[in-house]
Amino acid sequence: MTFVSKPAVHHPKLKLNELGLNRRDYEGSLSTLCAGCGHDSVSAAITLACSELSLPPHRFAKISGIGCSSKTPSYFLGKSHGFNSVHGRMPSVATGTNLANSSLHLIGVSGDGDSASIGLGQFAHIVRRRINMLYIVDNNGTYGLTKGQFSATNDQGSTSKKGVPNLYAPIDLVSMALQLGATFVARSFSGDKAQLVPLIKAALMHPGFAFIDVISPCVAFNNHEGSTKSYGYVRDHDSQVVAADLVMHRDEITADYAPGEREDITMPDGSCLRLRKLSADYDPRDRLLASNYIMQKAAIGEIVTGLLYIDPAASDCHTIMNTTTQPLSELDESVLCPGATVLSEINSSFR
Amino acid sequence: MNREAQTRYNDFVVRFANVNGSGSASANNMFAKALFRMGIPLAIRNLFPSNIQGLPTWFEVRINEQGYVGRREGVDLMVAMNAETYAEDVESVLPGGYLLYDNSKPLPEKFVRADINNIGVPIATILLDEFQDAKQRALFKNVVYLGVLSALLNMDFEILCNMVQVSFRGKDRLIKPNIKALEIGRNYAKKNLHCPLDIQVRPCDAVGDKILVDGNTGSGLGFVYGGATVCAWYPITPSTSAVEAFEKYANRTRIDPKTGQRNFAIIQAEDELASIGMVIGAGWNGARSFTATSGPGLSLMSEFLGLAYFAEIPAVLLDVQRTGPSTGMPTRTQQSDLLSAAYASHGDTKHVLLIPSTPRECFEFSALSLDLADRLQTPVIILSDLELGMNETLSEPFVWDDARKYDRGKVLDAQGLEDSERFGRYLDPDGDGIGTRTLPGTHPTKGAFFTRGTSRDSYAAYTESPEDYVANMQRLEIKWETAAKMVPGPEVDQSQNSDYGLIYFGTTALPMPEAVAQLSAEGINMDLMRVRSFPFNADVYDFISSHKQLFIVEQNRDAQLKSMLVTEGSLNPEKLCSVLYYGGLSITAEFISSEVIGYFENNNWPRLSGVNL
Numbered sequence: 001m002t003f004v005s006k007p008a009v010h011h012p013k014l015k016l017n018e019l020g021l022n023r024r025d026y027e028g029s030l031s032t033l034c035a036g037c038g039h040d041s042v043s044a045a046i047t048l049a050c051s052e053l054s055l056p057p058h059r060f061a062k063i064s065g066i067g068c069s070s071k072t073p074s075y076f077l078g079k080s081h082g083f084n085s086v087h088g089r090m091p092s093v094a095t096g097t098n099l100a101n102s103s104l105h106l107i108g109v110s111g112d113g114d115s116a117s118i119g120l121g122q123f124a125h126i127v128r129r130r131i132n133m134l135y136i137v138d139n140n141g142t143y144g145l146t147k148g149q150f151s152a153t154n155d156q157g158s159t160s161k162k163g164v165p166n167l168y169a170p171i172d173l174v175s176m177a178l179q180l181g182a183t184f185v186a187r188s189f190s191g192d193k194a195q196l197v198p199l200i201k202a203a204l205m206h207p208g209f210a211f212i213d214v215i216s217p218c219v220a221f222n223n224h225e226g227s228t229k230s231y232g233y234v235r236d237h238d239s240q241v242v243a244a245d246l247v248m249h250r251d252e253i254t255a256d257y258a259p260g261e262r263e264d265i266t267m268p269d270g271s272c273l274r275l276r277k278l279s280a281d282y283d284p285r286d287r288l289l290a291s292n293y294i295m296q297k298a299a300i301g302e303i304v305t306g307l308l309y310i311d312p313a314a315s316d317c318h319t320i321m322n323t324t325t326q327p328l329s330e331l332d333e334s335v336l337c338p339g340a341t342v343l344s345e346i347n348s349s350f351r
Numbered sequence: 352m353n354r355e356a357q358t359r360y361n362d363f364v365v366r367f368a369n370v371n372g373s374g375s376a377s378a379n380n381m382f383a384k385a386l387f388r389m390g391i392p393l394a395i396r397n398l399f400p401s402n403i404q405g406l407p408t409w410f411e412v413r414i415n416e417q418g419y420v421g422r423r424e425g426v427d428l429m430v431a432m433n434a435e436t437y438a439e440d441v442e443s444v445l446p447g448g449y450l451l452y453d454n455s456k457p458l459p460e461k462f463v464r465a466d467i468n469n470i471g472v473p474i475a476t477i478l479l480d481e482f483q484d485a486k487q488r489a490l491f492k493n494v495v496y497l498g499v500l501s502a503l504l505n506m507d508f509e510i511l512c513n514m515v516q517v518s519f520r521g522k523d524r525l526i527k528p529n530i531k532a533l534e535i536g537r538n539y540a541k542k543n544l545h546c547p548l549d550i551q552v553r554p555c556d557a558v559g560d561k562i563l564v565d566g567n568t569g570s571g572l573g574f575v576y577g578g579a580t581v582c583a584w585y586p587i588t589p590s591t592s593a594v595e596a597f598e599k600y601a602n603r604t605r606i607d608p609k610t611g612q613r614n615f616a617i618i619q620a621e622d623e624l625a626s627i628g629m630v631i632g633a634g635w636n637g638a639r640s641f642t643a644t645s646g647p648g649l650s651l652m653s654e655f656l657g658l659a660y661f662a663e664i665p666a667v668l669l670d671v672q673r674t675g676p677s678t679g680m681p682t683r684t685q686q687s688d689l690l691s692a693a694y695a696s697h698g699d700t701k702h703v704l705l706i707p708s709t710p711r712e713c714f715e716f717s718a719l720s721l722d723l724a725d726r727l728q729t730p731v732i733i734l735s736d737l738e739l740g741m742n743e744t745l746s747e748p749f750v751w752d753d754a755r756k757y758d759r760g761k762v763l764d765a766q767g768l769e770d771s772e773r774f775g776r777y778l779d780p781d782g783d784g785i786g787t788r789t790l791p792g793t794h795p796t797k798g799a800f801f802t803r804g805t806s807r808d809s810y811a812a813y814t815e816s817p818e819d820y821v822a823n824m825q826r827l828e829i830k831w832e833t834a835a836k837m838v839p840g841p842e843v844d845q846s847q848n849s850d851y852g853l854i855y856f857g858t859t860a861l862p863m864p865e866a867v868a869q870l871s872a873e874g875i876n877m878d879l880m881r882v883r884s885f886p887f888n889a890d891v892y893d894f895i896s897s898h899k900q901l902f903i904v905e906q907n908r909d910a911q912l913k914s915m916l917v918t919e920g921s922l923n924p925e926k927l928c929s930v931l932y933y934g935g936l937s938i939t940a941e942f943i944s945s946e947v948i949g950y951f952e953n954n955n956w957p958r959l960s961g962v963n964l
Contacts, residue, residue: 058799061791063632074801081791083635084803085628086658092583092625096632096640097791099581099616104636104792122628125621324612328580329637329790333757335614336578338604340751346572346600347748350562351388 006030018054026051028078032071038190038216038231039068039138043075045193046107046136049200050077053246060105061097065090065119068145068218069111069138077107088119091126091135095317098131101327102318105204106133113143116152116171123173127180127209132316134203135211137173138190140218141229148221159226172298174308177211178291183314184210185290186244187305189234190217199307201246207268208314215303228301237303241282241293244307247272265312275307284310361391361416363427363550365500368440369493370433372404378493379410381518382500383743385511386414387563389554394420394744394861395563396937401588401681407436416557420744421862422937427550428504430496437462449548451496451503470544472499472536481535482528491532498536505547507554508537562710562748566739569710570669571596572749573717574641575604578757579667581640582617583629588681589737590643590671623648627655627668634665635802637762637790639721641667646675646688649695649732656730657696658804660827663777663786665724665760669717669733671740674935683935684737686857687907692732693885693915699824703731703834704885707739708860710746712883719839725760727834728785736906738858738937761787768797776800776811777823784830831886838884841891847876851956852898853947854927856882856912858937859904865940866947873948874958877902882912892920895927900956902947904930906938 006029014022026047031040050057060080064070066087073082085093094108108126115123115137126135141154148161152171159165177185184206188196196214203210215234217223223230228237247264248271265273275284283289290309297304324331365382369375376397383395391414398409413420425445431437431452437459444450446466452458454471463469474495478488494515501508512530519525540546570593574582584594598617605614620626626642633640644652649670659666672688674680694701703723705716713735720731761781768774768789774797777786789798800811808819855863860881870877880894895901895916903913910929917924930946932938951958 056795058795059792061636079796079799081635081789081799082801083632084801084805085631086654086804089624089628089655092620092628093632093635095618095625096581096583096629096634096638097636098632099583099618099629100633100636100638100640101790101792121621122625125625129618318616321616322612323616324607324610324614327636327638328614328616329633331578331580331614333578333755336580336605336757337576337751337755338600340753342604343576343749343751347562350564350568350748351560 017051019056021051021057023048023051025079026057026077028073028075031075033068034220036219037068038140038214038218039072040075041190041193042136042138042196042214042216043072045196045200047076049197049204052197053201053204055105055204059103060107061101062107062109063090063094063097064109065111065114067111067114067143069109070114072109072138073107088114088117089122090114091119091122094133095126095129095131098133098317100329102132102323102325103327106131108133108135110135110137112137112139112141112151112153116173120152120171124176124180127177127182127211130181130183130209130314130316130320132208132318133210134200135209137213138216139173139213139229140216140222141227142218142222144218144221155228158228161221161224163226172294173211174213175291175294178287178309182211182309183208183311185309186211186307187213187215187303189215189238189305191231191235192238192305195240195243195305198243198245202244202273202307205246205267205269205271205273206310206314208311208316234303237301239279239297239302239304240306241277241279241304241308242284242306243276243278245274245276247274265310273310273312278306284308358549358551360551360553361414361555363414364423364425365412365414365428365430366426366440366443367410367430368433368436369408369410370435371399371402371406371408373493374490375408375410375432375493377518378497381511381514382497383412384563385506385514386412386552387558388510388514389507389552390556390558391416391552392418392420392557392745394742396422396738396742398936399682407433414552416555418557418745419862419865419940421865422939424939424941428548430500432492432496441467449550451499470503472496472539472544477535477539481531487528491528494529494532495536498533498538499540501533502537502540502546503544503548503551505551505553558745560748561745563743564710564746565592565741565743566707566710566713566735567593567671567741568596569713569746569749570643570717570733570735570740571598572600573714574721575600576714576751577639577718577721579639579641579721580615581630581633581638582615582642583620583626583633583640584617584642585620585623585626585644585648587645587648589673589741590645590648590669592741593643593669593671623651624655627652627666630666630668631655631659631664634659634724635791637759639725639757641669641721643669643671645671645673646691647678649688649691653695656702657698657700659730660696660700660702661698661804662802663728663788664802665728666730667720667724667733668730669735672734672736674933680935682737684858684937685906685933685935686734686736686859687911687933688734689907689911689915690909692734701831701886703727703729703838705731705733705838706856706883707733707735708857708881710739710744711749713739714749722758723834723837726758726785726837727830728760728788729830729834734857736858738861744861761785763787763789763793763798765794768794771797774798774800775809777807777809777826779826779829782829783833784826784828785833835886835888838886838888840888841883841894842881843890843894844879847878849876849878850899851875851877852880852894852901853877853904854880854882854894854901854912855904857906859906859943862938862940862943866943869940869944870947873944875947875951876959885915887916887919891916895920895922900928901926902928902930902950904938904943906932908933
């Protein structure tokens with residue numbers, strides 16, 4: 001395998017963000033995924049979202065498991081540390097990261113094999129624990145690295161490249177996340193940058209666990225006629241419910257919406273999450289309705305995308321545990337060690 | 352007969368047979384602690400089922416003024432309070448020993464042994480007369496037999512009453528009836544039984560400033576003192592109480608009095624895979640973190656341990672061993688995880704092991720493991736066991752030097768990165784095999800790298816180059832040699848200057864002084880080595896090469912330490928005789944000495960002259 005390093009030069013007219021950085025400062029190394037892979041679009045969307053939010057590109061931790069999706073943290077935010085861990089276990093490594101240093105922006109990238117099969121248990125429990133992070137699944141319904149086996153999110157009846165139908169019911173991670181108490185749940189499509197980038201921005205600013213399931217077609221093994229995770233199928237069956245725009249507090253709100261179509265949610269940092277309802281009968285603050293709606297649409301073959309659920313009053317694991325606001329990794333002996341005097345008292349209790 | 356001449360002071364085994372969940376534990380503990388406060392060395396052994404309520408449980412106290420407190424076969428005084436187990440309880444009493452039982456109902460004929468002394472006390476009848484409430488009667492049963500024992504064994508009654516007052520502090524209304532129950536038992540014994548028995552206690556000063564504590568408490572406390580801030584774990588016997596101890600002392604010493612915020616985080620994970628994953632995630636970010644588990648959990652953690660070894664991330668794992676394989680005997684002890692811990696995970700992996708023998712060492716090794724993990728950037732596994740972890744025994748007090756600083760290892764901060772040319776995570780700048788690491792979020796432009804379980808070059812870039820792969824694996828070997836110089840060396844006693852050496856580790860240390868005395872009485876004098884860590888350092892092999900014949904005592908079937916010594920040191924296995932006990936109880940001095948003597952007899956090895964055999 002050879003690697004071509006990316007040229008560092010960029011177009012002089014690239015827009016600078018508040019930190020004086022341009023989009024290229026948020027990129028990673030050159031992707032080694034297949035040309036046209038949906039995952040590269042997701043990486044690009046993360047790059048753009050972080051750049052537009054003007055977050056320092058080194059203040060992230062990127063964690064992944066194993067699989068095509070899990071390679072992608074190499075391809076964005078090259079100034080941040082990344083950790084390509086073991087298959088299905090990204091959530092536990094991400095949890096440890098967040099426990100140790102709550103001041104980092106945490107992005108976990110996983111795949112459908114990684115999260116819905118081998119790592120289903122860890123997926124479920126990180127949702128429960130409300131780790132403050134963005135959890136993205138690059139969902140292509142197939143095992144790419146091992147050459148095209150069905151994954152657990154593959155729809156029943158959807159066919160393999162050779163035409164063999166999948167016999168088993170799919171696991172819908174979005175529905176699971178809703179049931180398990182996630183406070184930010186979205187689904188998007190790697191081919192829809194306009195929808196995905198704002199969702200990633202909103203998720204990164206969400207003060208709790210944010211889950212985005214991104215349908216991300218596999219051009220090598222699951223982009224054919226008969227697949228329900230192909231570019232064509234998703235475009236034809238996409239049912240958008242709520243678009244989310246994160247309006248930074250510094251920005252003037254200029255866009256004009258018809259009354260009743262929009263709703264503003266103030267974020268903890270003072271920015272504003274502007275929701276645009278694309279479907280009149282949908283309320284992204286109603287967990288039960290969201291669950292039902294998604295299942296009803298799935299029954300007629302439609303894929304519901306957009307911001308599916310948000311709880312603006314979300315809290316995170318550290319709040320629940322009442323841990324110190326300073327990262328635990330920064331504490332030293334003076335705070336951590338009770339000292340010899342206390343120890344002699346403890347000794348006395350054993351006499 | 353001169354009764355005085357036959358009296359055995361401070362040297363016997365008392366076993367209490369109870370039903371678990373019946374409240375006997377607190378009375379039994381009071382019994383042991385009262386003797387400890389009289390200055391008498393002792394060890395407690397709980398024999399309990401994997402069950403919540405209703406099954407038999409035994410509480411055994413070995414009392415020995417010389418400090419021989421390893422397990423000993425045979426019971427001198429059986430407090431038989433569980434009719435279900437009468438048969439085996441009566442059976443376990445040594446000839447001439449005593450059986451204390453409730454004779455409100457007569458002891459069935461089939462349980463009567465002519466060669467032991469039956470002491471019947473109508474506890475149920477007495478309680479019926481003295482206490483109205485049925486619940487009280489059930490609880491005070493244990494206190495009444497404690498009162499009886501105080502008279503039979505000549506215990507200091509004031510100490511006992513004082514213990515009742517201390518243990519019910521805050522629930523003062525319970526003090527009076529408890530003391531009353533004690534007195535009822537004591538008075539009954541004084542009036543109706545021959546007191547004291549020819550086995551009895553007397554005050555002595557053999558305890559010094561020692562404490563009576565279990566190893567898991569030492570481990571949990573050591574993690575507090577060593578600066579662990581993240582604990583992720585999954586409940587499993589017999590390790591659970593180590594995490595509970597960490598939580599207890601962290602709650603006491605790590606909560607900011609002003610804000611009420613915690614300077615630690617404990618997560619009860621969904622399984623052991625997640626526990627170790629969280630520990631590794633936290634270690635990657637520079638927080639000191641640990642998990643505690645037992646054999647089955649260790650098996651589950653294998654994949655992650657390989658990652659932490661290869662990606663070089665600090666992690667600490669306390670394995671309180673129990674009887675395997677599989678679920679085995681979950682509430683029995685064994686030393687059978689050595690191989691699976693030392694070489695956990697696929698590929699060429701090996702892990703640093705620390706093997707404590709006492710609660711004090713549990714404390715020290717917990718704190719030390721956090722330093723070693725940070726310094727060596729690798730998992731450190733502490734191998735305790737159920738015998739050490741869950742039973743209270745005499746221990747030197749815990750000590751801490753306030754001048755001690757945590758060794759965080761080679762971590763480059765922002766200024767360090769600013770001053771350096773090009774950061775290479777897996778370079779070996781000091782020739783000790785240990786690279787320099789950076790923590791996430793440190794510097795805007797320098798020091799970020801991608802951590803992975805795949806092969807990588809010195810600059811953390813993915814590679815499939817055979818040269819780079821081999822170079823990295825060889826550097827890990829250099830690091831392993833560095834580790835051998837840093838881990839605690841063996842505890843060696845060469846005072847016998849013998850051709851024979853005895854090697855042991857962990858809780859085999861408890862019966863060892865007694866075993867040595869027994870062997871010495873047979874004309875077999877041994878040099879001793881207690882192995883405390885892996886990798887084995889030079890002292891371990893020096894001891895082996897300086898003795899003609901060695902005996903390795905282990906509490907497992909497959910001679911796991913021997914395998915490791917032979918493999919790692921390319922030794923001739925014939926030089927090493929195994930003494931193996933693995934029945935799930937702790938090993939006894941009698942077992943060790945009789946096995947060793949057997950080798951001498953079978954091989955006609957010479958003993959010391961002048962000893963009459």
